[in-house]
Amino acid sequence: MKKSIPDSIVVAGHRDHNLLTAIAGDILWRAGGHDALATKFAIMLRQCVDDVIMTPKTGRRSYDELEKTEKTYIGTRVEIELRAMLHLPKGKLDTVILDHDVDIKNTMGSNWMIPTEAIDHPCILVAADEVRAKCYLGLFVAHPEYLTFGQNKDSKKSVSALGFSNIFWLLFDHPYPENFWRTIPPDAIDRIFLGKTGNQRMANLFREVQRQPIARDVVQAVAQQQDFMRRIRSDNGRGTRDILAREGILLLSGHYDAPLIAALGLPHCLGSEFVSCRVVSQGEAQLAGTYGISITWNS
Template sequence: MKTMPGPGAACTPDERKRLTAEPHVVQAANDDVALKTVWGWLKERPLSQNFTRAVDDAVKYVLDGARTGRFDLLGPDVDSDERASVGTKLQYRVLNELGLYKEPPLDTHILGIPVELKATVRTNWMIPTEGQCEISILTQVDMARRRHRTFLMRAHRIWLNDGANKDGKRGVAADALARFSLPLLDWTNLPEEPLASLTPEQLSVVFAPRVGQTSRLTSLFGFLPNTVIPRSSIETVCFGNKDPMRRARQAKEAIRAVSGLEVLVGSWVPDRLRAKEFGFHLETGDWVAVSATRARATTSEAVSQLEIEWEPNASA
């Protein structure tokens, strides 16, 4: 591990096209006015919500489940170039979530300060020459554990690794990240992917070739009762077909007949309210198949609560 010189050391970025490579003295985070300004602006935002939505959307965009039937970024049917492209897709989604715009000389401006946006699905970020000694928002996506985290750092050249790739990009030294970055968001879970909880045998049934959408969806909900299933998962199961949500609505009776499950749809207010009675929070586009056992248990709890509330007062 390379040990980095700290604040007070001299630093000069590599030669770069759009920015001058001027020598300067490295400042501590508390003395770096621009860094503190960007930090303050970001910390006023709901970053957990912003970055979770951005990362989840970028991953799903790359997987393109509605056309490919893929739901696992680490699956053998996803190549390394596609995985690497998550970082590029994520950049624009973060800009959108934060209400920012793509602006040179870096990726965006925050309160007039140029800011670089970098993301990785590996363990390090590759900083381009124009990003050296500039402020960077660094997001790491760990799909093996379905989580993400983000740092803010001025990526001084002396805090980057010596080796560069063919494009002149350098990785952030681990010691520098630990000592000189400002954590914006600690490890934060991504939404669960229900399809990932299916066994290989169940997946072979749900994704069986030459099987209709209704049959696939009936199997899906039968295997995953009392599980909130987002629209994207349904589209993935019905990949390559038109109007899968209409097919899903048509499958409700078939699911009830085969599995005895009541399917509730988050797009409908009565269904959302009924799902809430069963302990499920449905967003628009979410689905859940409630088992009869759970429904009876919920009804029994409600009756018991009413009996407690209406118990005659002994002193009456």
């Protein structure tokens, strides 16, 4: 996204204020409030990008490695997922909100391309800044004077400098999850996927990446199996948790093990996240035992 974005001038008295605040209100109601929208939107956007990058299958780690058609598909995927998240119907444009036809535009760059059919209609503007791990969600009426004079070969125009100041922001420069695989050294990724089975890959993952919350989607991608959650549980000594425990490594669930995670001073995990850590003292082993987890500790 652009480094410098002007403050929004969409306030009371602005010609689009009533329309955009009404649409914003409907979106917030559908999402369950601002905080819920921020959480759901950021996770949805991250998944849309990661599902196209497909690191476990392709070895690619970033958006820049995608083919042009794949980058285009992300925009389509965001449109579909956003409608599903907010339970919005399909319309003449991308959706309908409060009886208004609304277009949904996504960018991974610094601007949006507005098609001719969306001119003078409300637009939902979505943006992801992969480098800074920030996301944006804005509302905008595509008046011709808010668009650039130039256009691409498809007759699409971009938002002008004046147009940027006429965006009503729901989320601005909001953190969203960084691409997990960009945080991991390439040699560590290679070691993770050396495993021949789901259990082996899963154990490799939690050996290589400790004291860092790992999302359920990452676990699923590494397991590459339908019943991937079975691999992460204790399983008569064969599960990933059992394997790691014998090595002195705790594998904890944000849903089931939150008190122990907090007691060990590990980063907070969402209910769908997991975190591992090597036990470094008899005291930590005993602490795990008070929560019903038997762990091997070797001084």
